[in-house]
Amino acid sequence: MKKNKCVFLDRDGVLIEDVGYLKNPEDIIIMPNSVEALQTLKARGFLLIIVTNQAGVAKGFFNMDELTAVNNRLLKIYEDNGIIIDDLYFCPHHESGTVEPYNIKCSCRKPAAGMVLKGIEKFSIDPLKSFMAGDKDSDIMLAKNSGLKSFYIKNAMYKHDESIIPDFYVKDLKEAADIIIKSRILN
Numbered sequence: 240m241k242k243n244k245c246v247f248l249d250r251d252g253v254l255i256e257d258v259g260y261l262k263n264p265e266d267i268i269i270m271p272n273s274v275e276a277l278q279t280l281k282a283r284g285f286l287l288i289i290v291t292n293q294a295g296v297a298k299g300f301f302n303m304d305e306l307t308a309v310n311n312r313l314l315k316i317y318e319d320n321g322i323i324i325d326d327l328y329f330c331p332h333h334e335s336g337t338v339e340p341y342n343i344k345c346s347c348r349k350p351a352a353g354m355v356l357k358g359i360e361k362f363s364i365d366p367l368k369s370f371m372a373g374d375k376d377s378d379i380m381l382a383k384n385s386g387l388k389s390f391y392i393k394n395a396m397y398k399h400d401e402s403i404i405p406d407f408y409v410k411d412l413k414e415a416a417d418i419i420i421k422s423r424i425l426n
């Protein structure tokens with residue numbers, strides 16, 4: 240059976256502005272280029288799966304209901320623009336957090352591959368035809384840990400470790416999408 244191709248997407252700093260521990264759905268600032276990028280990728284048959292670290296749950300900055308409300312509003316905004324996100328996985332854990340049962344060392348916090356492996360299994364995804372787009376070194380490492388090609392989206396607020404080298408440096412998700420559709424991964 241033919242396997243699927245997918246673009247795994249970081250949330251904060253890629254799809255929406257990284258405002259730090261986003262708690263209120265009303266505070267979502269969508270990256271306008273992300274709408275066009277995701278429409279392009281969907282039209283070319285890529286699955287879209289969000290993989291996001293949300294240690295704010297373990298650290299007590301917001302609870303699971305608040306996180307779910309933010310995620311649902313984000314999904315709704317894309318849906319209103321004709322984009323169905325195929326799945327969304329989040330890691331609420333952090334080993335130095337204070338909120339049980341989330342204050343653990345887990346296998347889903349990026350750069351660990353747990354969330355991507357879950358998507359690969361569920362949707363029968365071929366990593367060789369798939370990509371990860373993120374704005375942190377942990378996103379690049381996640382791609383390396385799970386066999387995906389990586390796009391590093393520059394984040395002016397973040398100190399990138401130059402020794403962790405992505406497959407592509409891009410300014411935003413739109414530029415990543417343009418490279419992907421030229422990459423001859425047609426099926």
Ligand SMILES: [Mg+2]
Pocket residue numbers: 249250251252253257373374375
């Ligand atoms: Mg990010």
Ligand SMILES: [Zn+2]
Pocket residue numbers: 329330331332345346347348
């Ligand atoms: Zn986790």
